[in-house]
Amino acid sequence: MPTDETQRLRAAADLAEIQQLPVRYAQAIDSRDLEALSKLWTPDVWMGKAFGAGPEAVIRYFEPILRKFYRSIHMIVGHKIDLIDESNARGQVYCRAEHESGADWVVQAIIYADEYRRVDGRWLFVKRKHHHWYSSPIDQTPTPPSFENWAALGGPLPDLPHVWPSWKPYWDNAPEARAATSGAPDAPSGEPARRALRTADKLEIHEMAALYGIAIDDRDWLTLGRVFTDDVLFVIEPFRGNPEVRIQGLDALRNYMDKAIHPLAHHVTNVFVDGGPDDATMRSKVIGALPKGMAGTADYRDKLRLTPNGWR
Numbered sequence: 001m002p003t004d005e006t007q008r009l010r011a012a013a014d015l016a017e018i019q020q021l022p023v024r025y026a027q028a029i030d031s032r033d034l035e036a037l038s039k040l041w042t043p044d045v046w047m048g049k050a051f052g053a054g055p056e057a058v059i060r061y062f063e064p065i066l067r068k069f070y071r072s073i074h075m076i077v078g079h080k081i082d083l084i085d086e087s088n089a090r091g092q093v094y095c096r097a098e099h100e101s102g103a104d105w106v107v108q109a110i111i112y113a114d115e116y117r118r119v120d121g122r123w124l125f126v127k128r129k130h131h132h133w134y135s136s137p138i139d140q141t142p143t144p145p146s147f148e149n150w151a152a153l154g155g156p157l158p159d160l161p162h163v164w165p166s167w168k169p170y171w172d173n174a175p176e177a178r179a180a181t182s183g184a185p186d187a188p189s190g191e192p193a194r195r196a197l198r199t200a201d202k203l204e205i206h207e208m209a210a211l212y213g214i215a216i217d218d219r220d221w222l223t224l225g226r227v228f229t230d231d232v233l234f235v236i237e238p239f240r241g242n243p244e245v246r247i248q249g250l251d252a253l254r255n256y257m258d259k260a261i262h263p264l265a266h267h268v269t270n271v272f273v274d275g276g277p278d279d280a281t282m283r284s285k286v287i288g289a290l291p292k293g294m295a296g297t298a299d300y301r302d303k304l305r306l307t308p309n310g311w312r
Helices: 005-031 034-038 055-066 167-172 175-181 199-218 221-226 250-259
Strands: 072-083 088-101 104-119 122-137 233-236 245-248 265-275 279-289 295-307
Touching: 005 034, 005 072, 005 088, 005 104, 005 122, 034 055, 167 175, 199 221, 199 265, 199 279, 221 250, 245 250
Parallel strands: none
Antiparallel strands: 072 088, 088 104, 104 122, 233 245, 265 279, 279 295
């Protein structure tokens, strides 16, 4: 640490200026201000063989990345800085980033490993290396084995916390505690994570279950096209001595429903949905109101598929 008052003041000013860099970076990213972003790097910054060096290379590098999501919010939540000498420093920046990616709002938990250099009196980025724990839609738990639930990004897999050299030795000395606190693999793997259903998917499926009951009660057989796929297999299991009935195809199902005897009203209840992202299962019960105040119940076990027109 600096020993005299002048050095301490200079170090404090350096730390304050360096702390502004990640904030300016975050605002430039979130406002899509590529010109401002390019000015945060040293004039000779190297962005890789495909992009070259300098401010224009920064723009060429970031422009296609920033088109993979619409709104974004990069929140800087911590910054560790080590001053090496009067013109060089290193840092680690904690960041929580949110991204609007299609129908998802995706969260990343990030650490940036930075190198800084003072050029013409200004502190600038020399290098930023992105590490993260996970990417996951905001309404989902990060999912093993890869903890990478953002296929649209196409970036590297998470490498935190295993990139830290202290991590593995610590847990190697406490295997029972490790087993008790996490059932996930020891390190993220390249196997794709199976994305869970989004809340919006579950709401759509619940509405579809209700629509089924409404269509039956209204004898509106065309609406069944908003509930079932064209290749639907509808199975009625044996009951009261009646044999199993298997109806294949939407047209056949409409014809069957038109001729069948139905309760006066269908009350769909106890809907449980699981699975995702493109197929799911649903269990539900239907209470059917019958003449003379009587009622009957049925148990539905459904397999669902996400189609271009929604869930069916």
